[in-house]
Amino acid sequence: MTPPAIEVRQVRKTFAIRSGRVVAVDDVSFAIPPGGVLGVVGESGCGKSTLARLILGLLAPDSGEVTVEGQTVGGMDRKARARLIQPVFQDPFSSLNPLARVRDIVAMPLVAQGTFGRAEIERRVDELLARVGLSAEMGRRLPAELSGGQRQRVAIARALVLRPRIVVCDEPTSALDVSVQAQILNLLAELRRDLRLTYLFISHNLAVVEHVASEVAVMYLGRIVERGTTDALFAKPEHPYTKALLASVLTPEPGLGVPDVGLGDALPDPANIPPGCRFHPRCPVAEPRCASERPPLKERAGGGVECWIA
């Protein structure tokens, strides 16, 4: 049996701050099959970027385990890991070396492996630049001479130049204009199909996640509070937080006004996680036990939901 492309088992990650500890990821478990796309949604501070870094091996979990194609990420050789899993980050303005030419940026992962000859490097860089829709002339430019969308194409070419099987995309289109966002989303979808890639796709934009993901996990204050297939989750959300998130999406339909999502003022603070269900201070349908008892995980076809009421 082939192992999952990514498997996360009971992973917990905390950070020390002056007044104690912030729990960024709290007992999270999931698996993504090869070729799948798991979308992770949640608001700022919910732990989604920490999760991405744990999966990339850039952070070590306090407890639990992250495996990629059956191998523990923490125990892998850096070069082997780079051939298997690669990131695409949000901000194409800060994730590219401003002093390096585009060609050299894309070549860097190959050079770092130390096993590729010069001709092979040149050939692969040419191939990738063409694949992501950048001309050879663009390859000679500096990042500052490119638009946001072109920079994100460079970041994608760099991520794919070692032919990895898994790509972690952390808000890859959030810094882009809508017309450019559409170009990049189409490119990512095409690359996944042609190269049979597995994506972990993090975004705060639910419409984007619905477009790209086969499964969705909703994070709130470090935990996955609901998970399911994209179709099921969007058609029939069960967790009150998922419902609120969906209700907050302003679709371009005139006349509907701005919805009242009914979440109140109590904003989530990862340094001060409420007891019981961590969503209860904002939940419009909370019951007394939600404030004291931790909700169980209720299994659903293709996922689950952590809520007393759902």
Added chain:
Amino acid sequence: MSALLEIERLQVDFGRTSAVRGVSLTVAPGETHCLVGESGCGKSVTSLAVMNLLARGARRRADRLAFQGQDLLGLPERGMARLRGNAMAMIFQEPMTSLNPAYTIGSQMTEVLRRHKAVSQRAATERAADLLARVGITAPGMRLGQFPHQLSGGLRQRVMIAMALMCEPRLLIADEPTTALDVTVQAQILRLLAGLQRDLGLGLLLITHDLGIVARVATRVSVMYAGEVVESATTADLFANPRHPYTQGLLRCVPVPGKVRRDEPLGAIRGTVPRIGPGFEGCAFRDRCDFADASCARAVPRHAAGATHEYLCRLAPGPAKTAA
């Protein structure tokens, strides 16, 4: 009703770049006029030009720029300073950089009022507390004594709104007021703005890149591209009947929950925005447009598709065409 804000053929140049090219629009009392477009289209520069807050070196010209009938073009800076923050107020995108980190919320809010009106510190503090409560901030008394860094992004944006309302403005210019916020907080802030605007009869010029926001809050929309308003219409008309190929393209780029199919490409607009210098002629969108022909390199006609719907394109009004 006469317009609160009238802009006719506004032009702003920075050196050899034309950022705003002949923009005309009006905002009436009680109206929300959305200026929508992508980064670099000149929407923020337009709002800064109205407030006369352009960077040094920018050149501003217009046939007319008036607030409540008063000409702003010839108004000296002292007169402008009397209007700014008073009868016309502005909310910026980033509440962290537009609040002074070294002063409490209370001192920044009361300063606005005391600068423009003869009121006591005590009365100003009371008004600040009232407005904080009005924008949905609990325990306003405590918040007045806090510093900006002690508040979340959503709270800071509410403070910015409350501060803009201190002098009972007639016109509020909000530049991407919710872009830095989470979606749930965005919905709360937009509801708040819409409610205040309705209750106080404010004219609101809302600048955004988000067509979802436009659809939900605007009465009227102007779509900007490369420094020009390429289409202007009532909100319902614009979404039902977009005429300019750029507007049509933008609408196809937005993934709509429940209406997009996976593995089916989103509509995208190919290419990138051109750089516009002096002497540029013709339609700025022509290199990205599916309907472009040789005539698009010459002067572009402005067509009317109804009494309140105008667009800048060679395509005559008729049955709406959509790109294949």
